[in-house]
Amino acid sequence: MRPFTYERVTDPDAAVTALLDGTDAMFLAGGTNLVDLMKLGVARPATLVDVTRLPYDRIEHRADGSVLIGAMVRNSDLSGDRGIRERFPAVSQAVLAGASGQLRSMATTGGNLLQRTRCPYFQDITKPCNKRERDTGCSAIGDTDHRDLGVIGTSVACVATHPSDMAVAMAALDAVVHIRLAGGEERAVPLSRFYLLPGDTPDRETVLGPGDLITGVELPPPPDGAVMLYRKVRDRWSYAFAVVSIAAVVATEAGGSLREIRLALGGVAPVPWRAREAEGMLTGHRPTRALLLAAAEAEFAAASPLPGNEFKIDLAGDLIAASVRDLTRPAGSAGSFTREERG
Template identity: 55%
Template structure:
């Protein structure tokens, strides 16, 4: 038994103050990842700050047309919310592709963003892992790495981020809202997670003690055709081998806006900026999509056993973009 303190916070300010008073604390929401890691011995928090009673569990339409999602909104409620399904369909599709119904009923928006890699070397205390124990090495690099990164990895870590929701948020230009000792701030969702570099133990740009309070979806992306598609080893309850979220606007016969993000290819959701730039002003054809996605994936550095991810991601992205170009108005049809 590894003892830990437990504090139930009544406000955001109380939560961050309790965290500051207890070195080694962790915030507890749905607990679907943190509790598992505690059981494995990967996480051993000195204290759990329970934030489940905070007023962060609503989806609110803002006056400017944007949509604010509280950090404690359950994944099942997020996927089913009419404003999400109608205006940001790729987000609903990504959440539904992410886990079983039981897990979606417990997991929260903030917790989904903060979940840690499912790399088996990270979860196994007998194996070297720089993310779990900096300086110990990366066992996956010369070991089993079929599911690992092909973009943005470093000699220190080749893990991928497991969230489906985060991929869709990156494509939509969402912002992640935070509150901590220095007050409130927000970050673009595409920049919220980090590439490993020489500090793979740091998953995100969160500062010590900061709490995720919500996510803001911009009005500019509302109602645009969007979709999320995921390839996996089995039809359900599996993490992605590759995934893509895309948002597309075609005006006067050419692409006037494209938001593209890949999942399961990197340490964070990979925003495909090269592909987006290549598509602006281009005709929305399969050839144009193939060219643009190829430019993006030219940066891939596959390892011994995961080179298949590059053509897989290319086919997913070209298929999704072609479908969006042909569909016109946004649809809530599930494509995962």
Template identity: 55%
Template sequence: MREFGYQRATDVPGAVALLGADPEARYLGGGTNLVDLMKTGVEKPALLIDVRELPLDRIEVTEGGGLRIGATVTNSDLAADPEVRRRYPALAQAVLAGASGQLRNMATVGGNLLQRTRCGYFADTTKPCNKRVPGSGCPAIAGEHHNHAILGASAHCVATHPSDMGVALTAFDAVVSYETADGPGELPLAEFYLPVGDTPHLETALPPGALITGVTLPPAPVAAASRYRKVRERASYAFAIGSIAAALDIQDGVIRDVRLAFGAVASRPWRALEAERVLTGGPATAEAFAAAADAELAAAEPLPHNGYKVALTRNLVVAMLTELTQEAAR
């Protein structure tokens, strides 16, 4: 590991100024991803700026019934918060599905959004990787890719984003707040992650030096009837091979509102907008759910060894929406 400096920030402007003074610095939250990458040589910061003590650790109800979540709120505190569990249960379930209890105690909301892919080629500095070394190639395409992307990938990168929390936040139109030397800003989560294209090393639309300060969930009555489901290759803490955040509002058998987002299928949490469009105003039946999933997955381009994700995601849509329909009828 490269020798590095360490400095604890005491306020948001001070943290931003520290990073602005050293382009090789990195913000340090829980460190559950960054420190691992430092150990493997993927990340080599000259300075770590510890932001854990910044006053960004609150969860507040906003006017109208949304939530404002500070960037240094731990995953454990987020999942345990009564308002999160009541207003956005899929978010609490998604957080609890991620990692182990020990890691959730350390990991932060801001850091979760910025965690990098767990692709084995990315983590192995002896292998080429366009995300790590632009222009070096993507060996996953012809190599080990059974857990890689089926949507939104490119010839330059087929890695998936690992966040569970991000899937639920995507389903409910979360907005990311940040601070820069020029002042505050906001990015809808739908625009936060950049398309892979031919620049997979450019992962977010955050301005240079930006510090995430929080995430806001707008009011969404449908979110109270939401669920998150994660499929993985072993029951204990493991990254998803497929996941879904879903919410459904039904009146007289007709879908008034629906939210769907997929995980482990793309380089970012995938909002299933086409499936939502197909479902809205239609019947809440298994046949309609399957047709909506097929409409969304028509754009899928699986590789030779990850085609199972198409059927898996389709089945997740049908199963989850069927369960929500049955619950609404009770």
């Protein structure tokens, strides 16, 4: 590990000054991802600026039904917050699915959004990786182990997936990221525009510039009458990243048609993937299995799977169908689709 200096700050101005004045400086919050990357040699900061004492550690529930989650709120506090569990249960479910209890007690909201991919080629400094160093090549594409890589939104420069569970739930909830820019101005960026697809520049993952600091995440009020869930398919029950995951938010009309539906997917793309094509096909219609699967097929029409991960497309379709079914099925009804629902 490269020797580094450590500085703890207690106000935002000092944090930005320390970062911009330092050589190869990085912000440090919970460190649950950054410290691992430092041990692997992927991240090699000369200076760590500890921002955990900044005044962004509260959850503010507002009268209009929205909530502002401070960037320094620990994942354990977020998942256990009563207002989050009652009104934004997909967020609580996602955080609880995302890591061990020990990690949740250290990890922060802002850090969770900024965690780096778990692509094994990114983490292995003996292999070329465009995400670590642009224009060096993507080892993942040329190798044979593609199972955990992306199928949509990827590019010839990078096929890695984004690892966050929480970000997927927040994407479905139209979250807005609050940022303090290096110059002191405040900016609010929808989560849908916060992350950048790899294109030719996979080393740039978000809109953040040098010295920019996440201060919080705002969740607008959910749609009236909405129900939601987060569901994760993984290789083992305890502490595993998603093979495919989904956050679904659904509001229905009296006749069973979908007044509003929001779907976000994890494990399939370099960013939390908002399934807007599927949403558009489903809105205003009753969610029969045939329609749900057709919507999923349309969503992945532009997919570019690699040998060995094509199954993610069918798995995502089944996950969309099952999740929407469970959110719209009347209480006490049978577990399978009726003949009418099957279309």
